[in-house]
Structure formats: structure tokens, C-alpha cells
Amino acid sequence: MHGQAVVAGVGESTYYVRGRSPDSEFQLTCTAIRRAVEDAGLDLAKVDGFVSYMDQRNDPLRLAHALGIDELRWSNTCWAGGGNNAAAAVQLADAAVSGGYADTVVAFRGLAQGQFGRFGRPRGLSNAAQGDMGWKAPYGLLSPAQECALHTARYMHDHGISQEALCDISLACYANAQLNPRALRNGRPLTREEYHESRWIVEPFHLFDCCPENDGAAAIVVTTPERAKDLKKSGVPILACAQGLGPKYGFHAFQEKYLSGMFYGNVGEAIWQRAGVKPSDVDVLQLYENFTGPVMIALAEMGFCEPGEVEAFVANGALEGPNAKLPFNTSGGNIGEAYIHGFELVNEAVRQVRGDSTCQAKDVELSLVVGGPGYAPGSAVLFNRA
Template sequence: MAERTLRGRVAVVGIGETEYYRHGGSPDPEFKLALRAILAACADAGLDPRDIDGFASYSDDRSDASRLAAALGTRQLRAASMQWGGGGGGCCAAVANAAASIVAGLADCVVVFRSLAQGQYGRFGQTTGINTISGEKAYLMAYGVLAPPQRFAMQVRRYMHEHGLRQQALRAIALASYHHAQANPRAVMYGKPLDEAKYDTSRWIAEPFHLYDCCMENDGAAALILVPADRASEFRNRPVYVLGAAVGSGYRAGAVPHNSPFYASANFGTVAPDLYRMAGLGPSDVGVVQSYENFTGGVVMALAEHGFFKPEEANEFLTLENLTAPSGRLPLNTSGGNLAECYMHGFELVLEAVRQVRGTSVNQVQRNDVAMVIGGPMVTPVSNLLLGSEATQ
């Protein structure tokens, strides 16, 4: 039987995005934002949008595949997939689902996208106006645990207690994201630098999270285009190959209320080994990481669970010098990430990984043949992705 893998079989040939806006700032509705990002990705690839035959997204994106196909004039819709659950944890899973569709022969040209107009439909972090609750919320909201920072703060506080993690490590992640955003005109926080004093004096949201430990809320859209690897040379840009992808979580990760047996975890304990196994790579092969920051504490857990350092080494490893391009030990979130570029539910991280491998990032790293994306620490399911150059296939 042939090996079951995505490694080197699918290529990213186009990326596109809209302008990124503060929450409520988009002049366009969500569906139009999705179309604008997809058309930008087509222009980047030199692709006729009518040649698209598949769509993939996550987190219940409201821009329906059939409606998009009609608006774009695509000749035939052959694949449409939506990743369940996990919020931003699906940003890499959507790419994996699209790649799997291509490898299985279900489609030949798939757009993966995320569109958000929170000004149009309401904020993800909003807790007012909820009349019915079920699942995890039924156990938490009665006790005043209403918003995501409150829920995840408890997991991070446990991790800090168990491993001696200091606030300075969380601060270094925020500072790195803001540092990179200052070279990125696309970033919502471009021209708004962050320093240690500003971080330390910012208000608490839910300890141990200061204001700058928490992701933004934004409007916009981002998209990329996947094709079979043997077609990659047909398009304009240097192709970027999917080397590996993994989706899921460990034993009883979704247990409620706050009752997972691995509570102080980003939920990559089983997912990270699957990723490395498919790609045939390890942590030392990765030159740059784009990690979803719902909150900085989850990034610490996720990086440790991907083997970049042991939990007890986090304070030493996580410094601004180590996390910044071009020559840091592990450059992190080189476009600004969810904290400082845009909260496009993590999909902007995938586009930045593509730019790094292409060599076109505004914060280009020295080791760019292999880029990792980490989706949604502390949610379930989570997902991850390794992208690489032609030399790494």
C-alpha cells in the first residue's frame, strides 16, 4: 500500500487578503470581504477564478461555498469542507482538509479562506445577549466565567504554577509580535509599538493576562490557493509545499467542566508528533513559527509541546532576542500575529508562513525553508501545519 501522506503532494500557489480593520471598521459586508481576499489570491497566482473547483474553511464561516462559486463564476464545484469546532484551532485543519481533497482526486484547485465582519455579526468574545446556554458554558457561566480570557487564564495559571513560568515569558511573546508589526504596514498595530513598561502597566483582563496578552478583534478576510504539486510550475510565484498537517487533541480534551486529565495543556501532546511524523522532520528543522495567540500563555504551552524547549526552560528560551527576525533562535509571529497584525481567526498566520518560505516577508528570517503554523492552543480540536520550499520535499 502506498504511504498515506500529504508531504510534497500539494502546493500553495497564491495568497490574498483584504485590508485588516478594527472590529466594526469594515466598509464591506463579510461575503464581499471573502470575495475580495479570494480574488487577491487568484491575482497573486495568475489564476482565473473560474478554475477554482473547491472551497475549505473553518469555525462556521458564513460565506457559503456554493454562493462563493456562483459569485466567482466557477465552472464546477467539486469539493466543499468545513472544519468542526475549535474556533481558531481549525486554521491549519482547513488547509489539511483542502489538501486531502486534492490528493484524493476530489478537486484540483481549492481555495482555503476565512472571512470576518464582527461589526456586522457581533463579537466572538461577547457574552451579553445570550439567552440559552449548553455544553461547557452551562457549567461556567453560572459562576461568572463568561469570556474566553477567564476560561483560559485558569489553565495558564496552573501551568505557571507547575513549571515555574514567569510573567516575563508571556511578555516576551507580546513584545515580539508588536516588534514585528512595526515593519508590517498591513498590521492594525503598525506604528503603535509596545515596550516592557507599557505592557507591565497595562490593565489586567484576567490574571495572568494583561491587555497585551490578548488577541485583537478584527474585520477582514484572507485566502490561499492549493493545487497538486505537479501543477505548481504553471503559476507566478515560487511554490510552497505542504510537508505535513495534523488535527485533533488528546484523551478527553473536551471534558467539561475544566476536567481534562491534561488540564494545563495546549492540546498538542498527540497532534505535534503526528505532524512531525508525516513531514519526516523535527523541531530543529523549523526555522520560523507562526503560532495562534488567543492568549500568550497558550503559545508557551504550544511551543513546549512541539518540542522547542522543555516547560522548565521556557523562562530562559522566551526572550525578545530569541523570538525576533531575522536571526533569533526561533522567530515567532513575524507579521505581528493575532496580537498585533490582525485577528483573522489565525488564517493570517498561514499566509505569513507562505511569505517566509517564498522569501517575501517584511521580517524575513535567515532559515526559511521550513515554516510551522500552530492553530488554536488550548481549544479542541487544534491543528498544525508545516510548509516548505521545493528543496524540502
């Protein structure tokens, strides 16, 4: 039976507006890992594995030295894409611990975009764009926001969804951030009017449909249930994980079969099947929102509602606050808390099961994190109460 490994601790650095971190990216990352291990009550020297995703710059050998690790037995990363692999990194840690290859594995993401350049910004564009970018750049299609906008616009057209659905998703992130002292949008609430009056980035995304760019790091410690038994906080079991390879990527994603949607469906099927639960069983949801559009699409593709019901599903504060119909991105998420490429969502999902979120949902049995957006492979992890 899968589901033996547990999350024993979570930690994060202070989060900063992009470029404002006084610490280096590596220092931020070490801080987050140290705090996660402290939170677990474990000995830092006994960490024996590191996993991350998406071209993580803070490599395990450097970390092992800086953190005084006795022995590194597992180092791995998820290939490709973007924050879609946030939950897949947890899956790698789970695989290592459940498989017995290591017994105290840290999964993390650390970034200081002020020091290394902005994520998602087209890099290395010379006069002649290569490969996948060659099909897009000549037409001014350069950013993830623009790509997600093309999918979102078509999805809204096909299913009769208005701008209010995107607004409601953004408002939920901002409202939840007001409860979270770590959140960069704490103290900066958003109204429906401000949302609609904000400038367009790329239609149908207003400024407030887009997550900001931030500096910071977040980490969790995954270990065996035996080891977790003696720790100060009870571990949070990893009930199921899934990676889903959408059939197409990059420029392929705009072809007829894939344009009106994203690639959450196969991740959804995999996670429900592995865990033996259904969407309506989920008590609290953390869903990667680099932009609001992919959230709307993911809710339908993962089976929380029908595509035509999305607007009603998110309306009237249905995602807002601890008592929401479906508590969602309860830390504020990428938009409201900080954009740590989705890993802050993992920390929050663990806190929801432990009962120490700043926007604590009631009686949480199942807490889901979905990495996104629609770039393959997507990923999800479901935590449950011990």
C-alpha cells in the first residue's frame, strides 16, 4: 500500500518583492530548509536527500556542504516546464522514502529573480528565434501569460464564462492573503472595482489575474512514519501523488484538440484513482495560479464542476476564507502570498492538515495541491489526516 511517507515539517524564508531580498538565493534556500527541519524537530545533519524541479539552481551537493549533511543518498529533480512540477517534487521525495532509498528527504524551491532574471521572460532571444520559439516569437507570442490567455479566451468563449469568474478567483487569493502575515499582499486588499479598473496585461488577464514575481524559498521534510512518531508534531501522510504528461506541449498546445483547455484532466484522473476519492471529498484546495485562467480550467478538468458551471462554482465568495464552499489557496497562493513557483502551496496544504493555517478550514481530512498550469507534466499531491 502506497502512502507511507509523511511530511514532518514545513519552512520558508521571508518572502520578498522581486529584487528586494537582502539575502542571496542560496541563503534563502538554506533558511527555508533549516526552518523546515527545525519545524520537524529533526537533526539537520541527518537529512539525506534533496529534490526540486524546473532547473533549480541550488544544487544538492552545494546544499549538503552548506547544511552539514552527514550523507547524501538521494538527489533528484523533475524535468521541464514550470511550477507544474511543484507537487511532482513531493512525489519524488515520497518515492525515495517509500522506496527506502533515503529516509529524510527535503523537497524545496528557492528563487531570487532579482539576482538571476525573471522567470518566464524569454531568454536568449537573438534576431532569429529557435525551435518552438521560432513559431511564436515572430508573432509577438513570448510569455506564459500570453499563452495562457489564448487558452483561457477560447475556454471562456466555448463555455460562456465571463470576466467575473477570473475576478472571483483573484479576489479569493487577495482575501485569504489578508489573514496571512507572511503574505506579500497582506494589508493590501482588493475590491471587485479595483480588479476591473486595473490595466490589462493581456486580455483576458488584468493585472490582478497575474501572480507577482518574488524572491524567497519554501521547503518540506519528508520522512518515514516510524521516524515521525517521535517528533514534536505528528507527520502529515502523503496519501497519493500523480504526474500527468499532457499529450502535447509548447506550440503543440495550440492545435485544435488542445486549444480549449489545459492538461489537468489526466492528473485529476490519476490522483482520484490512486487515492480512491473524488473531487467532492477534498476539504481544501491549493491550485497553482500563475494566472487566474488556468484555475478556472483546472476546476472543470479535474472534475470539481462541469465547464459550464465554473462561473457559478467560484461566484459569491465560494472560494474565499476558511468557511468557503471550497477553501482555496488559503495562504493567498501565488497571487496573494508569494510566487515561490507554487511550492508555498505545498507548505500551506500541509498546514491545513495540521490545523495551523492562518486561514484554517474546518475538519480537514483531505488537502490537495495541484501544480500547474497546463504545461506537461502536471502534478498533484493529496495529503490526509493520519
